[in-house]
Amino acid sequence: MRLSSIVVKKNLLLKMGFTVALFFFVSLFAFQFLESTKFFPIGVDTVYAAEQAVTAEKPAGAEAKPDAKKEEYQPAPKLTEKDYPQVKGINGRIMAWLVAQLHLWFAAFVLAVPILVFIVEIIGMATKDKRYDKMAYEFIKVSLTAYSITAVFGGLLLFTLVIFYPDFMRYMANIFSPTMLAYAFLFFAESACLYIYYYGWHAMEEGTAKWVHLTIGWMLNIIGTVLMFLANAWVSFMMSPHGVDAAGVFEGNIWHAIHNHLWNPLNLHRTVANVAYGGSIIGAYAAYKFLSARNTEEKAHYDWMGYTANFIAICGLLPLPFAGYWLIAEIYAYSQQMGITLMGGVFAWLFIIQAVLIGALFLSVNYYLWCGMERSKGAERYTKYIKYIAFVIVACFLVWFTPHTLIMTPGELKALGGPYHKYLGPLGIMPAKNTAVNIMLIFTFLSFLLYRRCNKIATVSWAPIGNAIQAAIFVAAIINICILGIYYGYFTNTVLKVGSSVPQVASTLFVIISCMIIDVFMFKGAKEVAPLQWGKIPDRSQYALFILAVSFTWLMGLMGFIRSAIRQHWHVYTVFRDNSPDAFTPTIGYATKVVSIGVIIFMAIVIFIFWLAHISGKKNVSQGAHH
Amino acid sequence: MKTFLKVVIFSVAVILFYAFYANVMIPQVRPAPPPAEAKLDMGSLTMEQFIHMGDEIFHGKGTCELCHNPVGGRAPLLDQVGKIAEERIKDPRYKGKAKTGEEYIRESMKEPSTFVVAGFGVKGTNDTQSPMPVVTSGAIGLKDFEVDAVIAYFQQKAGVTVTVQLPKETPKATEETHVADPAKSGEEVVTKYGCGACHKIAGQQGALGPDLTKIGAKKNKDYLRRAVLNPNADIAPGFPAGMMPPDFGTKMLSGEFEILIDYMVKSK
Numbered sequence: 064m065r066l067s068s069i070v071v072k073k074n075l076l077l078k079m080g081f082t083v084a085l086f087f088f089v090s091l092f093a094f095q096f097l098e099s100t101k102f103f104p105i106g107v108d109t110v111y112a113a114e115q116a117v118t119a120e121k122p123a124g125a126e127a128k129p130d131a132k133k134e135e136y137q138p139a140p141k142l143t144e145k146d147y148p149q150v151k152g153i154n155g156r157i158m159a160w161l162v163a164q165l166h167l168w169f170a171a172f173v174l175a176v177p178i179l180v181f182i183v184e185i186i187g188m189a190t191k192d193k194r195y196d197k198m199a200y201e202f203i204k205v206s207l208t209a210y211s212i213t214a215v216f217g218g219l220l221l222f223t224l225v226i227f228y229p230d231f232m233r234y235m236a237n238i239f240s241p242t243m244l245a246y247a248f249l250f251f252a253e254s255a256c257l258y259i260y261y262y263g264w265h266a267m268e269e270g271t272a273k274w275v276h277l278t279i280g281w282m283l284n285i286i287g288t289v290l291m292f293l294a295n296a297w298v299s300f301m302m303s304p305h306g307v308d309a310a311g312v313f314e315g316n317i318w319h320a321i322h323n324h325l326w327n328p329l330n331l332h333r334t335v336a337n338v339a340y341g342g343s344i345i346g347a348y349a350a351y352k353f354l355s356a357r358n359t360e361e362k363a364h365y366d367w368m369g370y371t372a373n374f375i376a377i378c379g380l381l382p383l384p385f386a387g388y389w390l391i392a393e394i395y396a397y398s399q400q401m402g403i404t405l406m407g408g409v410f411a412w413l414f415i416i417q418a419v420l421i422g423a424l425f426l427s428v429n430y431y432l433w434c435g436m437e438r439s440k441g442a443e444r445y446t447k448y449i450k451y452i453a454f455v456i457v458a459c460f461l462v463w464f465t466p467h468t469l470i471m472t473p474g475e476l477k478a479l480g481g482p483y484h485k486y487l488g489p490l491g492i493m494p495a496k497n498t499a500v501n502i503m504l505i506f507t508f509l510s511f512l513l514y515r516r517c518n519k520i521a522t523v524s525w526a527p528i529g530n531a532i533q534a535a536i537f538v539a540a541i542i543n544i545c546i547l548g549i550y551y552g553y554f555t556n557t558v559l560k561v562g563s564s565v566p567q568v569a570s571t572l573f574v575i576i577s578c579m580i581i582d583v584f585m586f587k588g589a590k591e592v593a594p595l596q597w598g599k600i601p602d603r604s605q606y607a608l609f610i611l612a613v614s615f616t617w618l619m620g621l622m623g624f625i626r627s628a629i630r631q632h633w634h635v636y637t638v639f640r641d642n643s644p645d646a647f648t649p650t651i652g653y654a655t656k657v658v659s660i661g662v663i664i665f666m667a668i669v670i671f672i673f674w675l676a677h678i679s680g681k682k683n684v685s686q687g688a689h690h
Numbered sequence: 691m692k693t694f695l696k697v698v699i700f701s702v703a704v705i706l707f708y709a710f711y712a713n714v715m716i717p718q719v720r721p722a723p724p725p726a727e728a729k730l731d732m733g734s735l736t737m738e739q740f741i742h743m744g745d746e747i748f749h750g751k752g753t754c755e756l757c758h759n760p761v762g763g764r765a766p767l768l769d770q771v772g773k774i775a776e777e778r779i780k781d782p783r784y785k786g787k788a789k790t791g792e793e794y795i796r797e798s799m800k801e802p803s804t805f806v807v808a809g810f811g812v813k814g815t816n817d818t819q820s821p822m823p824v825v826t827s828g829a830i831g832l833k834d835f836e837v838d839a840v841i842a843y844f845q846q847k848a849g850v851t852v853t854v855q856l857p858k859e860t861p862k863a864t865e866e867t868h869v870a871d872p873a874k875s876g877e878e879v880v881t882k883y884g885c886g887a888c889h890k891i892a893g894q895q896g897a898l899g900p901d902l903t904k905i906g907a908k909k910n911k912d913y914l915r916r917a918v919l920n921p922n923a924d925i926a927p928g929f930p931a932g933m934m935p936p937d938f939g940t941k942m943l944s945g946e947f948e949i950l951i952d953y954m955v956k957s958k
């Protein structure tokens with residue numbers, strides 16, 4: 064009785080979410096309308112009005128000026144502190160920061176899940192294994208409440224920005240209004256698809272209907288991706304403005320503004336990161352369900368779900384460093400100054416924290432794989448190698464987070480005592496880091512290969528040769544990567560230093576692809592020594608999944624801060640200055656405190672969502688029992 | 691419930707660990723505050739604030755201290771210039787238009803070569819050319835009211851009567867500099883940012899820094915990029931560190947920067 068009333072509340076919550084979202088999107092339209100009629104009584108217009116009032120006493124001609132170009136696009140306004148409305152007791156920047164970040168977290172999750180679900184659904188169709196379909200359905204159910212929460216935060220974000228940064232929003236709307244309308248429209252299309260996809264799941268489970276269902280899933284993903292790309296355009300425009308002149312006057316071609324220098328690198332990095340992120344959150348969900356499971360059947364299901372989610376997270380994780388370096392390379396290409404601010408200035412320390420986090424991600428992924436070997440007795444053959452892999456990964460990790468040259472303003476230099484790290488300087492250079500990352504990836508892949516074969520013995524006649532070839536590929540690639548790193552890092556001039564990364568990445572990819580192909584053929588029809596027993600994994604392994612989810616969330620918060628902070632005191636880099644009292648760059652400690660608070664709020668909401676899913680799950684089970 | 695608590699405590703612990711690491715293990719550098727922008731609100735400005743503004747420009751944005759410091763001996767000290775200025779006009783070598791100390795200082799800043807302090811001219815010009823950049827253009831780019839603020843600061847420091855007037859209204863000048871068209875050729879960039887004040891480059895004869903007319907033959911692109919963005923990374927032998935302004939990177943548009951680097955690479 065009580066349970067069902069809570070379920071009713073859940074539906075209520077969904078509806079409330081949509082109502083709120085609807086309200087805000089309507090206000091978005093309204094905002095645009097007011098904006099175009101110059102009705103909005105805050106910001107630049109007030110300044111203009113005030114200026115005109117002052118100049119009114121002067122001879123004519125002075126007044127005519129501001130009107131002359133009214134029809135055309137205005138340059139970016141020059142604001143003063145007074146143009147930023149202050150609300151007592153609320154710090155506008157922190158509010159906007161937290162709300163934007165929470166929106167981003169939920170959005171990333173909500174966009175990722177349909178991708179995962181779509182893939183899992185296809186796998187389920189291909190393998191005719193009902194388990195996949197069941198899991199996919201469970202995924203999407205978890206993301207449903209998150210979806211309305213995303214919308215609520217999106218609306219709240221818009222609201223916050225309009226309140227605290229009215230002139231900035233007006234400027235952006237002036238340029239981007241068509242995309243903002245498209246965004247609102249796509250949001251509704253996305254909601255529609257999601258609802259049909261979810262509620263139609265069981266109705267469209269067989270035959271042709273399944274294909275229709277799959278098509279809707281496909282559309283859901285396309286719309287979601289376009290939605291994100293639009294938002295990325297706004298964000299990347301703020302970093303690398305394009306289609307405006309030096310004073311910020313929009314030249315009229317919106318495609319130029321969208322397709323700015325950092326748009327595509329950001330699109331790629333975010334898409335991939337979202338998949339990895341979605342995997343990690345679902346992994347945490349499964350881990351929690353595993354830990355609180357009552358019977359072996361449930362345990363097996365959630366162990367398997369956790370494993371699959373983690374696997375997806377790894378697949379996303381592997382290409383991320385490369386996408387990340389591309390993004391950074393493009394930032395350098397766009398503005399050396401921004402690049403140096405990013406990797407050389409105070410922010411350099413943020414990348415050391417980033418390295419610690421990514422190291423934690425890799426270690427927990429590996430740890431989980433090693434624990435997973437306990438699912439099969441056959442794994443005992445391999446456990447002795449684990450300590451070596453662990454050693455290599457930790458060593459690479461240490462190289463990776465060795466600080467790079469720190470270029471700073473004289474004052475910052477004084478505070479730190481010099482631009483180079485005293486002892487570790489040589490390890491901080493890029494080729495050393497590239498080498499470390501690549502080796503870390505190769506060894507993570509090795510963990511995975513060992514895991515794959517822990518319950519099997521290859522029966523094909525050429526198995527010894529296959530193993531030898533694989534070993535040779537590993538050794539050759541590692542030597543190759545090291546030599547490349549050492550040669551480029553220490554024996555050539557600076558111009559060529561970056562040259563090492565491409566052949567190194569090529570070596571890594573070659574290992575992964577060639578060994579995977581060999582492995583697939585070698586273990587075709589392999590003999591099972593001891594079956595994988597899902598659910599037979601120690602509880603402590605599940606905590607690796609929590610570390611994964613929490614670290615990922617925290618990392619995203621940190622990177623979101625970096626992305627926003629490297630614009631420094633600019634709303635739109637080099638054309639629209641931020642003159643609010645909060646335009647300063649905070650210390651790392653301050654920033655990470657805000658990020659941590661954000662993560663805690665996010666986690667609290669996620670736990671709430673899981674709890675709702677849990678309760679309605681129970682209801683479904685009890686309903687099932689009645690039928 | 692026990693599992694639930696365990697998971698929550700564990701996750702919070704992970705978050706706290708990261709927060710702790712970032713707050714305690716990482717040095718807390720306080721980033722420089724955003725560079726001050728010309729104050730728009732002039733109506734309520736007092737002379738005291740105006741002098742303070744001049745002080746800040748002299749030590750910061752004006753980059754005057756790069757040359758006017760007691761260490762390098764490359765430019766005269768300015769703490770008494772408010773007083774000295776009046777003597778300068780009486781100097782027989784003086785051919786400028788200034789009638790008062792205030793006008794002399796303004797002239798020194800806007801047309802440095804009008805009068806060159808003995809011994810400080812560009813080498814070989816017999817004190818007819820000043821190595822000092824025009825402070826109202828190029829990289830320094832002071833507005834007229836900022837020049838006034840610096841003069842007020844000099845006068846106050848030298849203990850003479852402050853004769854400059856407070857600016858009356860919002861200086862429109864701020865608007866114009868931003869709209870300034872981006873430079874389109876190497877020469878234009880050099881002129882816009884006043885490299886010629888210190889370097890022999892693009893027909894200009896600065897002598898405080900290395901000759902750049904054949905720099906492309908000696909240095910590669912990467913080196914030149916660094917030389918402009920972070921001048922103190924490598925110091926050209928025989929020249930002082932810290933003189934070349936370190937902030938061209940923030941001031942130039944990235945397009946201009948590329949043009950400049952290409953221009954230097956091709957200077958062979």
Ligand code: HEM
Nearest residue numbers: 167171333336380383384387388390391421619622623626
């Ligand atoms: C395994 C390695 C990496 C992981 C797990 C990772 C993860 C992430 C995540 C989750 C985001 C947030 C995406 C979003 O907001 O939708 C992000 C953004 C970002 N990453 Fe990475 N990243 C990795 C490598 C790198 C590297 C190596 C760099 C550069 C050195 C980098 C630079 C950035 C930047 C500048 C952003 C900000 C863009 C934004 O907020 O959207 N990343 N990263």
